[in-house]
Amino acid sequence: MQFQNVVGVVTSVSTGLVAVSLNDGNAAKSIVVGGFCAIPDGRNGSHLIALVDSVSGSVDEESSSSGKPPAASANARMTIIGQISPADAGRFRFKRGAESFPALGSQCFALSNVELGQLLDAVTATFQKDELFELGAYSLSQQTRVCASGNRFFQRHAAIVGSTGAGKSWAVALLLERASQLQGANIILFDLHGEYKPLSDPETGFATRLRIAGPADLASPGDDVLFLPHWLLSRDEMFSVVADIRQESAYNQAARFAKHIFDLKTEWRDKHKLKKSLQTFTLDSPIPYSLDELIDRLEFDNNEMVEGARSEKKGPWNGTLTKVLERFRDRIADRRNGFLFQTPDVADSPDWLTQLVARLMSSGPDQRGIKIVDFSEVPADLLAVAASTLARLLYTVQFWLEPQDRRPMCLVCDEAHLYLPRTDSADAGQSRSLETFERIAKEGRKYGVSLLVVSQRPSDLNSTILSQCNNFLSLRLSNDRDQSAVRNLLPDSMKGVSELLPILDIGEALLIGDAVMFPTRIRLDAPSVAPSSASIDFWLEWQKGATSASKLALAVENLRRQGRKTAE
Ligand SMILES: Nc1ncnc2c1ncn2[C@@H]1O[C@H](COP(=O)(O)OP(=O)(O)OP(=O)(O)O)[C@@H](O)[C@H]1O
Ligand SMILES: [Mg+2]
Secondary structure, eight states, X not given: OOOOEEEEEEEEEETTEEEEEEOSHHHHHTOOTTOEEEEEOSSTTOEEEEEEEEEEEEEOHHHHHTTSOOOEEEEEXXXXXXXXXXXXXXXXXXXXXXXXXXXXXXXXXXXXXXXXXXXXXXXXXXXXXXXXXXXXXXXXXXXXXXXXXXXXHHHTOEEEEOSTTSSHHHHHHHHHHHHHTSTXXXXXXXXXXXXXXXXXXXXXXXXXXXXXXXXXXXXXXXXXXXXXXXXXXXXXXXXXXXXXXXXXXXXXXXXXXXXXXXXXXXXXXXXXXXXTTTTTOOTTSOOOOOHHHHHHHHHHHHHOEEEOSSSEEEOTTXXXXXXXXXXXXXXXXXXXXXXXXXXXXXXXXXXXXXXXXXXXXXXXTTXXXXXXXXXXXXXXXXXXXXXXXHHHHHHHHHHHSOGGGOOOEEEEETTGGGTSBOGGGOOHHHHHHHHHHHHHHHHGGGXXXXXXXXXXXXXXXXXXXXXXXXXXXXXXXXXXXXXXXXXXXXXXXXXXXXXXXXXXXXXXXXXXXXXXXXXXXXXXXXXXXXXXOOOOOHHHHTXXXXXXXXXXXXXXXXXXXXXXXXXX
């Protein structure tokens, strides 16, 4: 490759890091942080490619005020990221890393748009064609498309981070849209605000939407409503819903819960004549049991009197479960928790779980491979439990599938900071949730389950999960702590690139990880079906009329019944 635009000479080299003294003001202008330079490596036609990390220098005030290009001594610091050399048929080959280093005094070239295009083509050619998907345009050269490896992006967990309104939901919609073009895409999106509904439009969408039951769905649930019955919860999760599991006395109470739950599950098994096939079930196996029965048995314990030496005395559990029972009853009666505790009778039948799993994990003529699960009606205090129950169900079914029958599956966790917080700030329910997701983060790769965590607060996200992510798509991050969470992911020599994070435009992102060869600044394509997350134009909206009294009345009605009904 013959580069044209000499901008300076190499003045110092240390492993991978190169300092370049730039020729004049114009040269300094064509070097930007995050851009690329080429430096001949001594072999015929072969060049090292360096990513510009910083540019510094002093500007001669006289010439700059006279409008001339500043006469200045400017320096650039760059990191060698790979090597480009001629290949067959006028093409070029890109190789990551450096086999050699530039000699002092070597010329340094800035890349023109055409050269940049050739470089990125060579980079793209290092991946198999079929594993690539398009994300958008390269920020510094809009006509150059950026592709990433879909295999690597989804293989070992990824994260999308960015301040509110930076474009995360749009980026998620774009990724889903790209994946939806694949026949067997298998993605389940946890939609916390119901904002991805347009993606399931029968005409223009590409996903199937399911909703976790809200209070208004309990009486006659529609086809799209999902229940996550209480018996899907592990013993610890179940107990965290009714008591603070960290309390000293909780240990004994939890043991009592466990005993009754196990007995009730055994009774269900025997009633349905499944003794033979379910011989080895455990306490946490997803087997239905009745909540009324559980309460009756705990109630019995709580009131039990036993034979004493002289007269009747209080049983071992007498009076110890009053508080837990009270809380339990409250929880069950609350219609907002109906998706857990007020499940339809049919959920008790042995086939029901199979049908639930099929709705989530299979696709066919009337069911698309990409599923959106709407959590918007799940109360905040049960969100972590609901998310982890669903994730665990999906993960364990994948685990128990024969390897040849597994289809790789990605769980997209939107607003992940709400249920995957840092360990030190997690409440009882969130701690249980973390156990599930940490397990998926650590072991999911082997079973073809990956996580895509999406959050506006990377610094509040659980660090175990974050550290397992191999790819980061970072949109604009204005907060310093969040920026450093991303900066820490970069090798020392590339930390300068993180300076870009606060100045990225809306919809512009830095992709860091093995799905691309080097940190790449991308102007993401807008998805063809946008989520309904649009920022509201306050000033323009205020120029229109007010909300009518009847609309407010309807909102109050919805608020009371905790379900959305639109005006007839
Ligand atoms: N790639 C893009 N191209 C053009 N505009 C975009 C792009 N991405 C986002 N936007 C604009 O930014 C707005 C907000 O984007 P989005 O809803 O994705 O933000 P977000 O990061 O998910 O915010 P929050 O954290 O509040 O959910 C969109 O409504 C859209 O107008
Ligand atoms: Mg969003």
